[in-house]
Amino acid sequence: MSGKRGRAIWGASVALAFASLAVALILAELIVRHVFPTDPGISWNFRIPHPVLGWGLQPGTTYTNRLPEGGVQVSYNSSGWRDVEHSVEKPPGVFRIVVLGDSYMEAYSVDFAESFHAQLERLGRRNGLDLEVINLGVSGYGTLQEYLAFHHVGRLYSPDLVVLGFYAENDLVNNSLELERRVDLDRGRNMESRPFLDPQPSDWRITAVGYEDALRRYTATRAARPWLRRQLHENSALTRLLEIDLAHLRRRWFGSSAAEADPAAHQTAAELAVLGVYRCAEPAEFARAWQITRRVFSRLNDEVEAAGARLVVFTVPSMREIDLDALEATLRKVSDPDALCIEQGLPWQRLAQPLAALGIPLIDLVPPFRAAQRSGERPLYRASDRHWSPAGHALAAQTVFEALRDQGRL
16 A cells, blocks of 8 residues: 555656646746747748748748737748738739838738738728739848849739838848858858849849758758757747757857957957948948949849839838937947947938939838837837837838829829
C-alpha cells in the first residue's frame, strides 16, 4: 500500500511540476508580448526566395502578427501579395490602380480593411468610381524591385494609374549596393538577395540575385524545423526572443562582428546608412544613389506610360519626421545632431527634382501628417514597429485620393 501511495505522491508531484512550468511559460509569453517592443521579424518567416525580385511573399499564407497594440491577422493571396484575389483581365468600366511600395504598402501592422490600398479603394467607390486597387507592396523592397514587380506583374493587370509610396529613409539605401553594404555590415544577406542596378549610366544592367543559394538556405531552414518548432517560432514571442538572444551569444562566443571589431566606425557607418538621407550636406554616396534612383524612375515611368497608365509618386514620412518625441530621441542618440536636417524635408526636395524633370507628379504627405500628429489626434504610427497605425493609413489614403481627384487623374 505504501508503494502505491508513494507512486501516487510522486505522480502528483510531477503533474504539479509540469503544471507550474506550463503556467510559468504562459506568464512569460504574456509578459514578453507586452514588454518586448515588437514581434521581431515575424513577417520575414513568410518570405520566399525569388529569382528576379530577390524575395516574395509566401502564397496562401495566413499568420498573426502579434504586436503589443494587438494581434493583426495577415494573409497573402494565391499570387503572393497582401491583397484579395484579382483577375488579370480588367472588367469593363473598372478603373484600376496598381500600388507599389515596401512594408508601409504591405501593411502587415494593420488589418487588411485598414490598409492604405483597401481604404483607397473604398474612398473611390464611395465617390461613385468603380475603382479596383491592386497591391504589390512588399516589405524591404527598394525602387528597383518595385519597378521589377510592375514589369513582371503589375502591367499585366492593365492599370489606369500606378501609385508608388517612396520611403526615403531606406528606399534610397536599398537602391544602392554601395549604401546597402553599410546596412548589412555583419551578414550581407540583402546584398546577396537584392537586385541592384549597375551604377554606370551607359547601360541598363541589373545584378543577378543569389537565388540558388537563398533557396538552399530557405529549404534547409524549413527542413531543420519540425512542425512543433516551426509553430513555436511563428506563434511564440518568447521563443523568438530566446532565439535572438542565443544568436547574440553565438556571435559573441564564436565570431567577431564588425561592431565588436571597431564600435566607433560601426556606429558612424550605421548612422550614415539610416540617417544619411537627412544630412544637411549631402554625402557623395547619397548623391550617387539619387542618380541611380532617377534612372529607375525614368525606366518605370516609360513602362507605365507604354502600358497606357500614368505614374504618381507619394511621400511616405518616417515617424521621426512627424513625431517630435521620436525626433528628439533620434537627435539624442546620434554623434552629430547638428549635421542632420530632419525637419527641413531635404529628402523630399531631392526626390522632387528628378520627378519634376521626368514629369512625374509627387504628392507630399508630410504636411498633413505633421498637422494631424502634432494636433493631438490619434497617433499615426504604431509605437512598437514605427509603421502607420490605422489612422495613418486612413490619412494617407484620404490625402492621396483627394490629390488624384483634384488633379483629374481619376
